[in-house]
Amino acid sequence: xxxxxxxxxxxxxxxxxxxxxxxxxxxxxxxxxxxxxxxxxxxxxxxxxxxxxxxxxxxxxxxxxxxxxxxxxxxxxxxxxxxxxxxxxxxxxxxxxxxxxxxxxxxxxxxxxxxxxxxxxxxxxxxxxxxxxxxxxxxxxxxxxxxxxxxxxxxxxxxxxxxxxxxxxxxxxxxxxxxxxxxxxxxxxxxxxxxxxxxxxxxxxxxxxxxxxxxxxxxxxxxxxxxxxxxxxxxxxxxxxxxxxxxxxxxxxxxxxxxxxxxxxxxxxxxxxxxxxxxxxxxxxxxxxxxxxxxx
Numbered sequence: 001x002x003x004x005x006x007x008x009x010x011x012x013x014x015x016x017x018x019x020x021x022x023x024x025x026x027x028x029x030x031x032x033x034x035x036x037x038x039x040x041x042x043x044x045x046x047x048x049x050x051x052x053x054x055x056x057x058x059x060x061x062x063x064x065x066x067x068x069x070x071x072x073x074x075x076x077x078x079x080x081x082x083x084x085x086x087x088x089x090x091x092x093x094x095x096x097x098x099x100x101x102x103x104x105x106x107x108x109x110x111x112x113x114x115x116x117x118x119x120x121x122x123x124x125x126x127x128x129x130x131x132x133x134x135x136x137x138x139x140x141x142x143x144x145x146x147x148x149x150x151x152x153x154x155x156x157x158x159x160x161x162x163x164x165x166x167x168x169x170x171x172x173x174x175x176x177x178x179x180x181x182x183x184x185x186x187x188x189x190x191x192x193x194x195x196x197x198x199x200x201x202x203x204x205x206x207x208x209x210x211x212x213x214x215x216x217x218x219x220x221x222x223x224x225x226x227x228x229x230x231x232x233x234x235x236x237x238x239x240x241x242x243x244x245x246x247x248x249x250x251x252x253x254x255x256x257x258x259x260x261x262x263x264x265x266x267x268x269x270x271x272x273x274x275x276x277x278x279x280x281x282x283x284x285x286x287x288x289x290x291x292x293x294x295x296x
Contacts, residue, residue, distance in 0.1 A: 055126035055291035062133030064190035136161025166207030232267030
């Protein structure tokens with residue numbers, strides 16, 4: 001029988017955020033305090049060479065909401081070379097604060113980058129939110145809140161993120177392969193630890209708090225920002241069906257929104273291709289279209 005300690009140890013190893021692309025030395029700022037709720041309310045900004053101001057991607061690390069650090073995220077050279085800055089943030093982990101503290105931290109970081117854009121060398125209305133695994137959940141969640149506030153991000157990026165806690169186990173069962181994590185429904189899962197209740201016992205509530213559930217509650221016809229999704233077809237931690245749920249829910253609300261969607265054959269949860277030239281080149285191209293198009 002899997003104990004809590006063994007489950008968390010296995011998940012921590014599996015969810016260790018892979019380095020995405022080689023970091024490129026660039027002018028930047030480190031450990032800026034974007035809020036005062038926790039010592040983890042810090043972010044780094046890596047700016048391209050040359051004169052700004054620059055558009056910016058706020059990049060959010062994964063780790064099952066329980067582990068991880070901004071320093072684990074390599075800064076993709078492809079994005080910097082496209083003239084786009086990259087901000088990497090830390091947020092309160094689930095063993096420090098329950099949801100929605102993590103959501104509030106991402107919104108605070110986004111507000112910091114926009115409100116302080118002039119002194120940071122950034123363009124306030126050209127902000128993209130993106131993340132990997134748990135970080136993707138946080139990025140999409142924050143993006144939806146910004147849409148509802150009338151301040152939508154310019155683009156959103158989801159790399160292999162969970163998008164509906166309530167359907168995660170059923171989605172994984174449909175794949176018919178071994179699962180490398182504790183069931184999401186379990187009281188000991190990282191999802192249950194985040195929200196403070198067993199997902200399987202309050203499934204409707206667990207779905208409603210996530211991106212797919214929130215999209216279902218939005219009025220059809222609301223304008224949504226462009227969305228990029230990449231997910232490995234052999235992911236044994238977050239089912240590829242989670243990516244499909246997000247795509248479908250996004251399209252239901254706004255059929256006009258651009259969705260750059262691709263499933264990566266043979267790839268698992270954050271495996272090699274996610275740090276390769278093809279995926280990161282796609283990322284740079286997507287961000288260029290939506291963050292730099294006004295540059296002409």
